[in-house]
Amino acid sequence: MDATDFAAVLSEARRFVRERVVPLEAEIDEKDEMPAEIREAAKQMGLYGFALPEEYGGLGLSMYEEAQLMFELGYTTPSLRSMFGTNNGIAGHVLMVGGTEEQKAEWLPKIASGDVLASFALTEPEAGSDPSTLTTRAHLEGDEWVINGAKRYITNAPLADMFMxxxxxxxxxxxxxxxxxxxxxxxxxxxxxxxxxxxxxxxGAWTADVYFDDVRVPAAALVGGEDGLNRGFSTAMGCIAHGRVHISALMVGMAERLVDESVAYASTRKQSGKLIGSFQLVQGLIADSMTDYYAGRATVLEAARRFDSGEDTKIGPSCTKYFASEMVWRVADRAVQVHGGAGYMRGVAVERFYRDARLFRIYEGTSQIQQVIIAKALLGEVARG
Known part of the structure; x- marks a missing residue:
């Protein structure tokens, strides 16, 4: 995609988020549901396939371009991104990374258009931070695979058309x-x-447990065909690394929104006859949040650049996910503090974002898991004892 076309994509996404989605945030939070018209608009804009190759109907954005798009989409409720995030990210990338040409041709166009909503079924009740301990099993009977087990917290499961x-x-x-x-x-x-x-x-972002009781699928359902047998873990890790940069950019977009909300409130709210933005301690809270946002944006863009070049597809994604998730949590906490009692009230944007932000330190690998990944990558055998 050339620079002019990409600028148009960013402009359209910004207008869509700020003019159509932001006014609906309270309703989405209250009803726990994304309006159908927003889902349809996202399909028409190509948001279900922005990270998928153009040859399969996607927009073919690079990681660097995707990060910039996520800055815009992150400005509103994260349930917007959740609608199509798995199609572009961890679910769609399963086929991009490990699928056969036949599987890509059959499924990626449907995933990119949003006609098929894909779900990534990896996490289990006792295999979350360490998915290598998963216990769901599949065995071959004739020309069918038989699957038994259970998955937990699976994004879009109640709506999914296809499970990876x-x-x-x-x-x-x-x-x-x-x-x-x-x-x-x-x-x-x-x-x-x-x-x-x-x-x-x-x-508005739905998750659910998924159970498999003698689920039978044809041999052709094995991602990658015979070459994909017993290669699922490496496929998952490749998808998750991409997802960590993706979700980090979303957090940066949320941090920008929280800074804007804090500035707007401090510029209009009075205490003791003065605007609270004139108080230096309030100024300090806002300055710290702006600094965090600025650092997060730079970190994500650098990680995305190095991901695209292949220089760093492991430490960078973990570093940026770790930093961005802790960063947006600090910014959300300060935003509530700037708002005072109002920040604790339902219906106020920063209260909702405070609840939304807490999950970022858990999914796509907890902060503690990111610390372990980073340390082991740097220290090697020393870290492994």
Missing amino acids: VFARTDPDARRTRGISTFLVPAGTPGLTVAPKDHKMGQF
Whole structure:
């Protein structure tokens, strides 16, 4: 995509977010549902496939371009991004990284258009931060794979048309080996989606547990075909690395919004006859948040640049995810503080963003997992004892 076309994409996304989605934020939070017209508009804009190759109907954005788009989309409720994030990210990239040409041709155009909503089924009740310990299993019977197990907190599960399911296919292999990925359509007999989770925040973004009870899929459902057997873990890690940069950019967009909300409130709210923005301690809170936002933006763009070049696809994504998630939490906390009692009230934007921001330090790998990844990458065998 050339610079002119990309500038138009960013401009359209900014207008869409600020004119159409921001006014609906309170309604989305209250009803825990994204309006159908917003979903349809996102499809028409190509947001379900911005990170997917143009040859399959996507926009083909680089990681650097994707980060800039996420800055814009992050300015509003994160449930907007959640609608199409898995199609572009961890679910769509399963096929991009590990799929056969036939699988890509069949599924990626439908995923890019939004006609198929894809879900990434990796996390389990006892395999979250360390997915290598997953216990969902698949074994071959004739020309069918039979899948049994359970997945937890699966994004878009109640709405998904297709699940990218990770299951252990070689029970005797080491933990990170012997895992494969399967394409499992919603409605396949034996596949059950539990009621949606009731979360602290990020309302409008639905997650749920998913159960597999003798779910049968054809041999062709194995992602990558025979070459993909027992390669699911490496596929997942490649998808997650991309997702960490992606979600970090979203957090930067939220931080920008929180700074704007803080500045607007401090410029209009009076205490003791003075605007609170004239108080130096309030100024300090806002200055710290702006500094955090500025550093987060620069960190994400650098990580995205190095990801595109192939210089760093491991430490950079973990560093930026770790920094951005802790950064936006600090900015959200300060925004509530600037608002005082009003910041604790439902219906006030910063209260909602405070709840929304808390999850970022957990999903896509907790802050503690990012610390371990970074340390092991730098220290090698020393860190491993």
